[in-house]
Amino acid sequence: MTQPAPSRLGRWFHRRGWADLLIGLPYVWLVALFLLPFLIVLAMSVATRAPTAPPFAFGGDYPWVNLRGYGRLFTDDLYIRTFLISATNAGFATVLCLLLGYPMALGLTRMPKSWRNLLLMLVILPFWTSFLLRVYAWMGLLGKSSWFNQGLTSAWNWLVPADWAVSSLPLMHSNFAVVLVMVYTYLPFMILPLYASLERLDPTLDEAAMDLGSRPFRVFLDVTLPQSVPGIIAGGLLVFIPAAGELVIPTLVGDSSAPMIGRVISDEFSAVNDWPMASTVAVALLILMVGPTMIWSRYQARAEGLAEEAK
């Protein structure tokens, strides 16, 4: 892409020093309140826990850093289990969001135009209401005496042999509940990018494939699905990344004996008062998330490169 010639407005900005102010103010703010705190986390992750306030110390022998925290990540059972549970829960939630969100997004594109905006608004509306209250709504449904649990229990008792019958299903405080509520709260993040990429598709391609004798499901596999891969990746990351670091959902409906990373970071920090270890786990979580993000940005750069070449 060629660089557009600087506009006269742009030149005025630079000549009068306004540009420096526009750049400088948000820059300084983000460096002070985002970058600096983040560097503190990085430094803290190699500090040593100390019985002082604040509870850390640097020092001792050269090279003044303490990598034992990172060692514990690989040797301590708690951390290994935590990472596995977080990755599994977030992974299941992402796959289920895709399985439910994809047909929903595709269904939205097939709706009459006059309905679409209303339906899209209904997808977004829960997003505007409080996240905490949406999690809370499920606490009401999953509990032992709720109509939802009792209904599922009757269905279960009717389906299984009599000696498996239970008085209520143990839905609350389980990984099942965590995944279910994650799907519930993050589904709009999956539907919206999928809808955006599916809506752009040319319907005549489908019709051409149909005219050439493909069955509808083959048309979906060969025509629609490959073209919606960017939407799938974007939606998947938008669900997986926040789900992996989730704190509210596992605290409210999760199994406290199977903690997730967010919970462990918070507990190490507040309950155990071990700042260095909390920071080490935080850095490890970021490393876990960097992988998928890198793949995405590389994919996007390649897609943009292809689009440029096509022009």
Added chain:
Amino acid sequence: MNRRPVFLISVLCFGFAFFYIPILSMMVYSFNGSRLATVWGGFSTKWYVSLLSNKQVLAALVLSLKIAVVSATCATILGTMAGFVLARFRRFRGRTMFSGLVTAPLIMPEVITGISLLMFFILMANWTGWPGTRGFTTVTLAHITFSMVFVATVVQARVAQADRSIEEAAMDLGARPWQVLRDVTLPTIFPAILSGWLLAFTISLDDVVITSFTTGPGSTTLPLLIWSKVKLGVTPDINALATITVVVVGLGVALAGIIMLRAEKRRLSDERMAFRAND
């Protein structure tokens, strides 16, 4: 496609039932007369009465609204600046880091943002004496930081789309730079600024995790109050609070939707008139 996509429509129905049944159930149970939150005990509005006379809840709501208004306003100013810079200034020293700093908070897990800010505030207090106590100021600073990047993203997209030739035309016709900014640029990106403010306001009003790390004793926002209550289980007065929230938000979103639809229609008809006048 002429065929009725039966499968897609049934999944869509299931999806919307999945979205709304928990919320509807919660709303129905807010009128439950029983003290047990999940067992129906007759219709009653007593939880609304007890909620509205609860001073703690009202104080928390007022604090939350104050923080949300102040932080959304500051975040909108800073975020608009950042979004404008990212869309317009192609080259300046440190641009890569600038765009990284605007993107990173979007994907940073809330827990990490929370503990990093708390450690920052504690260490700052140790070294410089500021902030002496954590509360309104620290929470607001934290909220400005994580919501300004959302505003920046929204504004950047709008500024990048805006037609620059109108600004050039205004300059050619003799408008002074600040007049162009005020009369051309600002009105063009105003919808984005407004939706950025609303977004910042909502995420500030909604935040639990970062607030719980950056607040101090005596400064309990509404989400924190709900958080401390629901950790102990389901209570009927929270059902009532949730119902009020859902109704207020639903009406607000519907109203905003109608206004935006009207504005869009007016814009389209204006454009049509302008074209016709040109013919």
